[in-house]
Amino acid sequence: MSFDQVNSQPRETGALRLTPAVAIPSDALDVAVLNAFEELQSDDGSDLVIELIDLYLQDAPQQILAIGKASGSAEWAQLKRAAHNLKGSSSTLGVRQVAEICEKLEAANCLDPSDGVEALIQLLDYEFAKARQALAAERQRRLDESDHR
Amino acid sequence: MRVIIAEDDAVSRRILETLLCKWGYEVTTTQDGEAAWNALQEPGAPSVAILDIMMPRMDGLELCRRLRQLPGSIPPYIILLTAIHGVSEVVKGIEAGADDYLTKPYDREELRVRVQVGARIVALQTKLAEQVQQLESALGHVNQLQGILPICSYCKKIRNDSNFWQNVESYVTDHSHAEFSHGICPMCYETTVKPQLESLLIARSVEPTQQSKPIDFQSE
Numbered sequence: 001m002s003f004d005q006v007n008s009q010p011r012e013t014g015a016l017r018l019t020p021a022v023a024i025p026s027d028a029l030d031v032a033v034l035n036a037f038e039e040l041q042s043d044d045g046s047d048l049v050i051e052l053i054d055l056y057l058q059d060a061p062q063q064i065l066a067i068g069k070a071s072g073s074a075e076w077a078q079l080k081r082a083a084h085n086l087k088g089s090s091s092t093l094g095v096r097q098v099a100e101i102c103e104k105l106e107a108a109n110c111l112d113p114s115d116g117v118e119a120l121i122q123l124l125d126y127e128f129a130k131a132r133q134a135l136a137a138e139r140q141r142r143l144d145e146s147d148h149r
Numbered sequence: 150m151r152v153i154i155a156e157d158d159a160v161s162r163r164i165l166e167t168l169l170c171k172w173g174y175e176v177t178t179t180q181d182g183e184a185a186w187n188a189l190q191e192p193g194a195p196s197v198a199i200l201d202i203m204m205p206r207m208d209g210l211e212l213c214r215r216l217r218q219l220p221g222s223i224p225p226y227i228i229l230l231t232a233i234h235g236v237s238e239v240v241k242g243i244e245a246g247a248d249d250y251l252t253k254p255y256d257r258e259e260l261r262v263r264v265q266v267g268a269r270i271v272a273l274q275t276k277l278a279e280q281v282q283q284l285e286s287a288l289g290h291v292n293q294l295q296g297i298l299p300i301c302s303y304c305k306k307i308r309n310d311s312n313f314w315q316n317v318e319s320y321v322t323d324h325s326h327a328e329f330s331h332g333i334c335p336m337c338y339e340t341t342v343k344p345q346l347e348s349l350l351i352a353r354s355v356e357p358t359q360q361s362k363p364i365d366f367q368s369e
Contacts, residue, residue: 040167048167055159084203088232089160091254 028127029134033094047146053139056093057132060086064128067105071121079117080106095135097127150268151175151195153225155185155212157204161253165199165230172261174268182207186215189225196223196271197264202231202242213246223274226267230255294324 037049063086070079087102089095101124108117152174156162162178169176177195179185183206188194198216202209209229216224229242232253239250248270249263298320299308306314309323321327333342 037164040164040171042167048163052160052163055163059159081203084232085158088253089158092158092160092164 028095028097028130029138030094030096031138033092034138047142050139050142052093053135056089056095057135059089060098060128060132064124067124068121071117090131093135095131098124098131101127150197150271151177151193152197152199152264153177153179153185153188153195154199155179155182155204155209156199156201156230157181158201161201168257168260169199169264172264174264181205182209182212186212189216190219194225196225196275197267198225198227199230199264200227200247202229202233202238209247210242210245213242217246223271223278226271228263228267230260294321 034049034052037052041048063082066082067079067086070076070082083102083105087099087106090099090102101120105117105120105124108120152169154162154165154169154176156165156178157180162180166176166178174197175195177188179188182200182204185198185200186207189198200209200212207215209231213227213229216227226249227247228249228251229247230251230253231238231242234252242250248267251260251263300306300317301308301314304314306316307320309315309320315323318329322329
């Protein structure tokens with residue numbers, strides 16, 4: 001199922017209506033949240049923000065994979081745990097859409113198919129891909145900036 | 150002061166570590182409750198623990214319960230730092246043994262002052278423990294003088310723990326922080342010193358040419 005298919009699904013999903021334009025803000029990354037970590041930069045020349053982006057990009061795909069696996073094997077506690085973890089790091093770094101989807105996954109009643117867990121997981125893939133691009137761009141911008149200094 | 154972080158999310162863990170180092174703490178990081186449990190049982194373990202609740206192997210609540218059951222000296226000051234909101238969750242956390250509960254996303258300044266409170270309480274507990282130890286040690290000295298002391302009915306020497314007869318003055322000096330100054334009580338002056346002086350004066354009046362000698366009370 002593609003992102004467009006997910007969006008065009010006619011069925012009602014209760015509180016989990018899958019229309020990103022309405023339910024979820026459009027920006028993949030809130031750079032202001034990342035910038036707030038500037039004040040924690042150390043004097044040794046290392047860039048904490050780049051380090052955090054790297055950690056996130058290392059960890060998030062594993063959590064998304066765990067969510068997909070748990071959904072496939074109906075291990076809902078594991079799904080919720082992975083969603084909870086991803087929600088935490090995503091909101092910390094301003095990856096808001098991913099965080100919101102994870103919050104919905106965490107709150108979803110997994111035994112009720114109308115909760116649209118599968119659709120949420122696909123949406124998560126899509127939003128994470130956008131966030132990854134935005135984070136990679138921000139990472140590169142910071143690297144270029146430090147090269148110019 | 151040492152602080153331990155137990156947090157399975159790498160991003161949150163790194164941010165916490167950076168913040169705490171910036172605030173001057175010596176930081177140990179762990180990725181799950183079990184690793185934190187092991188680290189907190191070692192000698193010289195961190196005094197403040199910042200714990201996530203949802204962690205693999207051992208969750209934060211179980212870790213709190215175990216830490217509260219640890220025998221021995223001063224328990225760590227525990228702050229639960231979690232994305233789990235709600236009054237009932239806070240109650241659960243505090244009942245499990247946490248001293249404080251803070252929810253994510255947290256305000257850095259709020260975290261800073263809460264850790265500061267923890268450090269202050271731990272410092273106070275350490276100081277109190279030291280004072281209790283000093284009091285117990287002093288009480289030990291007092292107890293030795295409060296016990297039954299075998300004393301000679303004639304010479305008033307005391308039999309010490311090594312079975313030697315020791316005069317009262319040296320015994321008390323050895324078993325307490327007391328020091329002696331030396332004087333003569335009115336009764337001893339009347340019954341001992343005065344008669345000795347008088348006999349000396351009489352002796353001098355009988356032998357006026359004899360040279361005066363220093364008075365030696367102990368030889369009398």
